[in-house]
Amino acid sequence: MSTVRPAILIARAVFPEIEDRLRPFFEIETTPPGVVWTPAQLVDRLQGKVGVLTTGGERIDAGLLAACPGLKIAANLAVGYNNFDLVAMTAAGVLGTNAPDVLTETTADFGFALLMATARRITESEHFLRAGRWKEWSLDLFAGAEVHGSTLGILGMGRIGQAIARRAAHGFRMNVLYHNRSRLAPDREAACKARYVSKDELLRAADHLVLVLPYSAQSHHTIGAAELAQMKPTATLVNIARGGVVDDAALAAALRERRIAAAGLDVFEGEPAVHPDLLTVPNVVLTPHIASATLATRRAMAMLAADNLIGFLVHGKPLTPLNSEVLTP
Numbered sequence: 001m002s003t004v005r006p007a008i009l010i011a012r013a014v015f016p017e018i019e020d021r022l023r024p025f026f027e028i029e030t031t032p033p034g035v036v037w038t039p040a041q042l043v044d045r046l047q048g049k050v051g052v053l054t055t056g057g058e059r060i061d062a063g064l065l066a067a068c069p070g071l072k073i074a075a076n077l078a079v080g081y082n083n084f085d086l087v088a089m090t091a092a093g094v095l096g097t098n099a100p101d102v103l104t105e106t107t108a109d110f111g112f113a114l115l116m117a118t119a120r121r122i123t124e125s126e127h128f129l130r131a132g133r134w135k136e137w138s139l140d141l142f143a144g145a146e147v148h149g150s151t152l153g154i155l156g157m158g159r160i161g162q163a164i165a166r167r168a169a170h171g172f173r174m175n176v177l178y179h180n181r182s183r184l185a186p187d188r189e190a191a192c193k194a195r196y197v198s199k200d201e202l203l204r205a206a207d208h209l210v211l212v213l214p215y216s217a218q219s220h221h222t223i224g225a226a227e228l229a230q231m232k233p234t235a236t237l238v239n240i241a242r243g244g245v246v247d248d249a250a251l252a253a254a255l256r257e258r259r260i261a262a263a264g265l266d267v268f269e270g271e272p273a274v275h276p277d278l279l280t281v282p283n284v285v286l287t288p289h290i291a292s293a294t295l296a297t298r299r300a301m302a303m304l305a306a307d308n309l310i311g312f313l314v315h316g317k318p319l320t321p322l323n324s325e326v327l328t329p
Helices: 016-022 039-045 062-067 085-090 103-119 122-130 160-169 187-193 199-204 225-231 249-256 295-313
Strands: 007-011 027-029 051-054 072-074 096-097 149-153 175-179 194-195 209-210 234-238 260-264 285-286
Touching: 007 016, 016 295, 027 072, 039 062, 051 295, 062 085, 072 295, 085 096, 096 295, 103 122, 103 160, 103 209, 103 234, 103 260, 103 285, 122 285, 149 160, 149 199, 160 175, 175 199, 187 194, 199 225, 225 249, 225 285, 249 260
Parallel strands: 007 027, 007 051, 051 072, 072 096, 149 175, 149 209, 175 194, 209 234, 234 260, 260 285
Antiparallel strands: none
16 A cells, blocks of 8 residues: 655745644645745645645636646635636646635624724824824814714625624614625524615715625626726725735726725735835725734634645535535546
């Protein structure tokens, strides 16, 4: 009987305990801290590997799959998986998995924190203070928008959207409206105290609009110039979904011209690059894709990805498959 263990790649540096979890089952190749493989380097590293632990930044597409015929599974430690071409992966018999649930509450906490920082002009006022420009108090000094009792619009009402709605309705007595591809069941709506409306009504009515929808070709630039024009000039926009859901250039123009009041962004088109126009407007809060960034949650995300690799490659039973049809003989 062969004692050779299957080989996998950990495509980005992870916590030591994740490597310890995987090492008894696999020959693992790790990635040094701070290293991000180019597509060509990733293909090179995947030679001879049956599995890869990805972070959401590594693209698994038809070209890579053709060059890595031994690959059997790519396990994302993120809940989003727009880095996976699932059609190509399914055709190649390669399983994709993600990490849902474990980051829901932490990401909802951050989404609400970003909403608060945006509405109350936290970043803008801190820059003002640090620059030594605070000389006196005035009645309208960085007066922002009300959150408590205002109208929250949520675009995308999955697990994270519902968690934000519960915080808003129960904690801040907000009027919660939402739009989604499909309407929630009545008991879910009641738990969130949320009301389903059309996308147009959501844009027109929201004092604060939070985006939590998955990215796909269909959701590309869901919020562009036309949608921004429908929003109140006093409204704020928060994106914790994915870069590409918002047209960042159009948003920067709307912010500069004060066609909306402010925005809070944790994700960007082409990240880690940020559209330069967003760096020149004061009324935006910018964070580097950290909505799930607590140590406990990031460990849980990475551990679920590791357990998907073990579950599939060792036991034939992945925990959170995305294209389970490849499991059928």
